[in-house]
Amino acid sequence: MIKVLIVAGMVPPRTAVLVSALRQLRERGAQVRLACHFPLSRLPLEDGLAELRSLQAAAKGAGAAFRAAVSGAEPARQVWLHARRDPWVREHARTADVLVALDQRAVHTVWQLAQRHRGCDAVFGLTPAIKAVDARLNNPSRAGRKGALRTPSPRLLVSETRHLSRDTARLLARAATGRQAMRTGAARAIWRATVSTPGIPDRVRVKLAKRVEDSMIRVGHLASAAAAANGAARHLRDPRMRAELFKPIVDLDLKRGRLPAHLADAVTGELYDAEALYRGFPPTKAATPVAQAFDRLFHRALHFDSLMSPLAKDPQGFLAPLHNSMMARVLAGNQGRSEPAAPLPVDRPQRLLFPIGLNDNFLTPIRQRYESMPGIEVRYLDLSPGTPLRTFLNRGRERLIAHRLAGKSQYGDRALELFGPDLEWADTIFVDWCTVFAGMLSLVDPRSTRVIVRLHSYEAFSWWPHLVDFTRVDDVVFVSEHLRELSIAAIPGLRRPHGPRTHVVTNALDLQRYVRPKSPEARFNLGLVGIGAIAKDPRWAIEVLRTLRERDARYRLLLIGKDPDPTVSAAAQQYCERYERDLAELEPTGAIRRIGQTDDVPAALAEIGVILSSSVRESFHCALVEGAASGAVPVVRNWPFFAGKPHGAHTLFPREWVVETPQEAAKRILAATATEEVWNEERQAASQHALATWDWSVTQHEYDRLLLDPAAR
Amino acid sequence: MISHRTSRFSRMSLRAATRRLKRAGDKPHVIYLAIGFPPAAKSSAYRLRETANQFCAIGWDVTVITICQEAWEREYGLDHTLSEAVDPRVQVVELPLFREDLETDIRAFSEARSLQPQQWIDERDKQEQKIFPEKKFGRWRFALEKALLRVHRERPADLLMTTCAPYVNLAATWKLWQTYRVPYAVDFRDGWSIDVINGNEAFPPDSVAGRWERRVLDHALSIWCVNDPIARFYQERYPHLADRVRVVRNGFDANSRPTLVRRPDPADGLTFGYLGSVNFPPAQLNAVLNAWRTARQQDEVLARSRFEVRGHFGAGAMREANAHVELLKAAAPDDVIFGGPVPKAEVGATYARWDALVLILVGGRYVTSGKVYEFMASGLPVLSAHEIEHDASNVLADYPLWTGACGFDPQRLAAAFSQAARFAIEATDEDRAKARASAERYRRGALLAPAVRHVADLALGNHSPANRTSGAPSNTIRNQEPQI
16 A cells, blocks of 8 residues: 655645545555644544644644744744654654655655655655656555665755754844843843944844844833834945834834834835836836835824824925935826817817715715706716726725836726726816825826816825826815915925916805704804814813813813724824723713714704814814804814914914914803803804805805816816 | 657657758758647647648758657646647657756755745746746756757758747747857747736836847747737837738647537536636636536526536646636536546547537737637637637637627626527537638638748748848858858
8 A cells, every 4th residue: 555644834725626636545545644734623624535643733742942943943944843753754754655745835844754764755746646656556666665765865964964053053043132032121232232333244234133123022122122223223324224124113103103213214215125126127016115105104193193293294304205215206207198188168068077986075066066057068987886996996006006107007008998988078077085086097198188186185194196197187176275285395296397286265065054043052062073083183172171161061062973983093092092081071971962973964063052173184174164154153273283384274264263272262162152142143253254255155156267267277 | 968759759869860860851951949849738739730740741851849758747748649740750859958846856856945945946037037037947048059059060950940938949049040040930929028918018128038039039030929919019019020020820720629519408408618728817717617606596507517627737736736726626516527638639529528618718918829719610609708808809709609708797707608508509500510610710720831831931032031130141051160
């Protein structure tokens, strides 16, 4: 009987193939044994196909020296170290006719066994195993070779000696730089000094420093890890090597919701790496490091889940690593268009194209107006989930980057197929949100179609505008002046000499529907509408409430909308913990009431006497303006992201609406609600201002000018 | 060490082979650098065999250079029935070259390779590309160059016909041109600088591979491609060579046609078949199998039908153990049968057992495949499981029993299975005859003969090749002395 010993280094991904091969071996009368480097429960096989053995189970109870040897060894060597100490393997390898490696990790084990038992066949793969068995069946004299080749191969001695010396050196090095060692302050100090010692070759320094840094991070000594990375990086010139050292610290900081001190180093290194790949072939390989640089630079913990964003504070300084990189210049785009936007047609209706289905919250009144306007034809590009376009957009960022780097791609061809004909049909396309679709639009030459993109606020803190080729965009619309300022500072494509025209046109809001009578009890109800994002900072509103209630316990805070989600990041979780503590204190007393989400915002606003904008960042804050229109007294925090800038809440709204601190807010509320008459007077004035300034009946003409005026093209 | 064999593949000693070569008379002599020549069980073997036979048919002596039979054992194996139709006058020189990445004998591994098999291959690929910019094959360059020069010295060639892949053949071609100015033509088949699967450029003109390609093509008498899109790509990439680029489509071999026409029996269910080397991704096969399952739920006839998949799956350690085979074996409860490769001599009989064919192809507009012609010649209904915009769609456009291409939409693919079943049941003998007749224009011999005659004429000076950039006489050099 032919004996076959198969070694599997990992769970076979193709069970049906394995079962079929085992059956074929059984049909040939072979006795099959299968040594697995994983728990046997992960390989359910029918009885009688093979005798199974778990190498890991056999190694249970092994000593520390074995564990240490295994922990640092390559995966293939780990399998062998387990197999070597298993008497079952040793016994059956001795008598096997055919040794089989089932996967790459098992090859070394079979190689080692084959050096010891030179009479058997040693093959890689199941089909070669069956062929070896067939060859033995067809030529039984092969078995006679076994006796003649019982002595181990001389290669074995060389191999064993090499491994012994290498393993010993490695174990010593690992022990000295391992977690156990890093628990002692003296070891950390020694290694910090060692990795900073001059004269060490760069590659050795990086490897050693990374190991030391990793061990320090694992045992929780982050300051030491950062110091080691810093010390080593001081001796490194190559930005990629520096980034290698800083990336673990940076990622840890981001994960914990903190602004990393070496974010710029990590991003610069990543972009250098991208540049090197871009110069190679295919240049599209650079897409991955570019995407990783974006992920770090625009991490949500920095811009969305914190109460300040480094990008808002100093857009050009913060984005300097990106702006100064070659990749930014390549991605900023210079594809241009084959012809300028054509004048409006005179012999047929004007054709407007709206992409819809991603977030239409701010688009509906605009769509409806032009849908019903004579002389206008409206068509939609449906980007809703499940549509071919949405499928195309999903996970398209890297493919878009790759296209922009290569200048052409099948992805670009597909874009042309999907929305090229509609783009060709339209005189004007209006893309709301400067996000994924605005990026994808850069894949296609718009030819004579005018392209208008509207940027709200969120996008300015994301990578998307950096992937838009603004040489293919005619107009960019902002909903406020301060967003225009920030965006122009952050996005180089917007400040090019022949860049797109920029406009400020406020959101399209039907404010009339919020005008409803309020009961006198509403006077003491403060309202905050929309609290789902950390940027809404409801804790600032709670602070206002606390100040008010020190004076008058009748004031209450109504929170409308979904609570912020603590699971999105550590920064969000930290905020939410504090927010929940506030609620736990004030909700039971009735000082705060959470209304939750509602479909009838006008009805909810009817209960509110004072509408708050407590946000750290807004582009326009529709909910505040809707509240003001409803007849609530508006109190607006001077949004900190823009407070020190030429424009912000302080220039968008009447000066008296805007406050700097919770105390100032409380003061304004106390004054505006001092009596019912004062309150009525204040709120009516605010409502009239809102309606006269921002109602759709007023602002729609600005959209008409933008979209329909021939002079605007 | 080079071994020679005649087309009957009896191995000859080098000295005997040399004598035989030298004995040959004044017939023109073509060296055909054709790695994959029968008995290699490669999909290209049919084209290579026909090319050699066509040269014999017009009175040329043909010496084929390929690699040894043992080497093919590591890949898709051997099919000796392929050799039966090789013209007996063809002489074959076998070189002991192997693809080391496909080695499965672990005793032949170094310890370093045993520890990191994939990294070892990757590193080798990297090193190999320093010799010639082609993974897996670059290292063959010097052996091929040496062999080609030696065969030419033994019996001067009037023409070198080179076929790729592997592209390292171009290095040997260039060496023979540089040394002896032997005119050559390149059967580029799927091209090199075009990635036919993704439709992109595979490498830029100023890369090492790009420079090699241009250098060799610049002096070629003729450049063959298998379809119009690839030919157009080359005509656009090298406008100065446009008139030398020629489409030489693959075709079908007459003996691949089923001799008997099977009468489908709906009560017993139908047999769908796929036959071919597999180079499409597992996801594509999965889509087809899912559509098959859906179709069986929707169609009673299909519910009692079978789907037989035959062909070469994987090579080396992964031979018949790759993800495709896993999918097929796991689909056994759905009456999917995996049967391994079919010897060439049995292809006709295999089609004769089937009622409809499933054409699964990778790529898009740059891919035609050879299989499509054979499928058409069978006269059986053909279900397309490939991109809509695919060159196979152009070939099948007027095939009356074609379901049309619908991409990989599961519902439409399932409907295509039902449509193919209806074709199989309802098609009359006349319909089938019409279907077979529509393939007539794709007989392999008829497609290759004019191209071979053309290139033979060019080599012998019956036509002047346009715009030879070297200025060297291209046709009558039968000189054994190296050009200095």
